[in-house]
Amino acid sequence: MNFDSVVERVTRLARTRAGFRLLRFVRARSVVAATNPRRLKSAPLALLVALFPALVYAQGRPARDLSGLWHYESSGASEPVAPDNLIPPMTPWAKARFDAEKPGYGPRRAPGGNDPMLQCDPTGFPRIMFMNTPFEFVQLPGRIIQFFEHEHEYRTIWMDGRKLPADADPAWYGYAIGHWEGDDTLVVDSDGFRDSTWLGSTGYPHSEDMRITERYRRADHDTILYDITITDPKAYTAPIVGPHRIMKLRPHDEMVEEICVHSEEKAFADRVADPATPARAK
Amino acid sequence: MTPWAKTRFDAQKPGYGVRGAPGGNDPILQCDPIGFPRVMLMPTPMEFEQAPGRVLQFWEREHEWRPIWTDGRALPEDADPTWYGYATGKWEDDYTLVVQSSGFNDKTWLGPTGYPHSDQMRVIERYHRADYDTIEYDMTVNDPTAYTKPLVAPHRILKLKPGEEISEQPCVWSQEQEFAQRIRNPATPKPSK
Numbered sequence: 001m002n003f004d005s006v007v008e009r010v011t012r013l014a015r016t017r018a019g020f021r022l023l024r025f026v027r028a029r030s031v032v033a034a035t036n037p038r039r040l041k042s043a044p045l046a047l048l049v050a051l052f053p054a055l056v057y058a059q060g061r062p063a064r065d066l067s068g069l070w071h072y073e074s075s076g077a078s079e080p081v082a083p084d085n086l087i088p089p090m091t092p093w094a095k096a097r098f099d100a101e102k103p104g105y106g107p108r109r110a111p112g113g114n115d116p117m118l119q120c121d122p123t124g125f126p127r128i129m130f131m132n133t134p135f136e137f138v139q140l141p142g143r144i145i146q147f148f149e150h151e152h153e154y155r156t157i158w159m160d161g162r163k164l165p166a167d168a169d170p171a172w173y174g175y176a177i178g179h180w181e182g183d184d185t186l187v188v189d190s191d192g193f194r195d196s197t198w199l200g201s202t203g204y205p206h207s208e209d210m211r212i213t214e215r216y217r218r219a220d221h222d223t224i225l226y227d228i229t230i231t232d233p234k235a236y237t238a239p240i241v242g243p244h245r246i247m248k249l250r251p252h253d254e255m256v257e258e259i260c261v262h263s264e265e266k267a268f269a270d271r272v273a274d275p276a277t278p279a280r281a282k
Numbered sequence: 283m284t285p286w287a288k289t290r291f292d293a294q295k296p297g298y299g300v301r302g303a304p305g306g307n308d309p310i311l312q313c314d315p316i317g318f319p320r321v322m323l324m325p326t327p328m329e330f331e332q333a334p335g336r337v338l339q340f341w342e343r344e345h346e347w348r349p350i351w352t353d354g355r356a357l358p359e360d361a362d363p364t365w366y367g368y369a370t371g372k373w374e375d376d377y378t379l380v381v382q383s384s385g386f387n388d389k390t391w392l393g394p395t396g397y398p399h400s401d402q403m404r405v406i407e408r409y410h411r412a413d414y415d416t417i418e419y420d421m422t423v424n425d426p427t428a429y430t431k432p433l434v435a436p437h438r439i440l441k442l443k444p445g446e447e448i449s450e451q452p453c454v455w456s457q458e459q460e461f462a463q464r465i466r467n468p469a470t471p472k473p474s475k
Contacts, residue, residue: 116456119456121455138333138338145338152346171449173450261315262314
């Protein structure tokens with residue numbers, strides 16, 4: 001039996017709930033042993049005893065389960081566009097919208113900003129995925145609920161095999177269905193979006209024909225690799241491929257209630273944001 | 283009401299009903315959160331989903347939700363005041379969920395008439411499943427800062443609607459604003475002296 005096959009067996013064990021608990025226990029004990037060298041004569045051996053279960057623990061993750069609170073490894077991206085990946089050319093329909101959209105922040109900001117978020121209209125999907133706030137997956141029979149701390153929002157990802165409806169009422173968070181690809185990857189397809197939200201704070205628009213495919217791949221116990229592709233031929237001449245992003249599990253955190261409150265946002269805009277916004281240079 | 287609550291009540295101008303007045307300052311008419319327990323009084327559906335350690339309660343109204351923690355924790359002593367509070371639940375028997383909640387901010391109204399509450403409010407609810415598709419619902423509000431006695435809400439009956447799903451109904455300020463300017467404000471009479 002070589003090292004690889006041991007790792008493989010233990011990894012398989014780690015994917016069962018009981019096996020994962022067992023490994024977590026072994027890891028905790030071996031850390032105690034390794035930090036007390038009198039109990040293990042050789043320091044390298046102690047280190048190995050401590051590291052091996054830790055490695056396997058990191059590899060192990062429950063199959064088809066993303067439950068928990070997740071946070072981006074780095075700060076939010078603010079736009080679903082990778083730095084090395086310019087937004088595809090806009091259609092005339094989208095260009096007209098883009099020119100009318102006045103962000104409240106950033107290089108395009110202007111007085112009388114009309115970013116819907118700044119008056120607490122819903123952020124909507126997929127923009128909410130690019131906020132620097134955590135989200136949580138809760139898995140239930142036939143569906144996964146995705147809670148967003150931002151705006152205290154949530155959406156339902158239907159897992160019961162249904163199709164996307166042909167005539168869904170346009171909604172801020174759309175209509176989403178998901179399926180598992182292998183044991184580690186949740187693929188989510190969504191459409192049925194209203195066209196009143198922006199893709200990000202710069203003001204890139206989208207139409208009601210927008211369709212989104214996302215992949216949440218659990219690469220190890222604490223890590224999701226996230227990819228998003230936005231297809232909206234009415235607004236863009238090619239699909240928008242979002243930046244590859246990394247999310248980390250935060251096992252002890254709980255979400256707090258962060259509602260966007262219009263009266264508070266208004267008071268902030270009147271006191272701080274509006275006076276600080278320079279008139280746009282011609 | 284205590285004098286504290288009476289002062290608040292007099293300053294609160296509903297947008298509808300017998301106390302309806304121009305310049306109404308009901309928080310929900312500018313899409314500030316309706317909050318708990320007022321959201322329980324809306325004629326829109328709610329949904330329970332049970333997950334390990336918690337019961338999730340979703341309201342169609344405002345597309346809101348709260349977790350009811352059923353993992354045995356106690357209500358925190360120093361919860362940050364929030365619109366929907368902090369809730370814990372326990373099964374009193376196989377058919378009765380008792381929910382205790384506190385940690386509310388004092389910005390929400392108890393209902394459209396404008397009855398206030400303080401951030402000391404504590405709410406106890408009983409959801410008793412009387413038969414397959416029936417919940418008998420009772421709620422008591424304790425708030426000594428605002429009321430000299432507990433408020434006992436009317437006994438209510440909730441019916442299961444299998445096959446239905448909650449739709450997305452957020453309160454959208456820009457839409458509410460347009461409605462107020464076009465319809466509600468012109469239609470609100472000045473109160474008679």
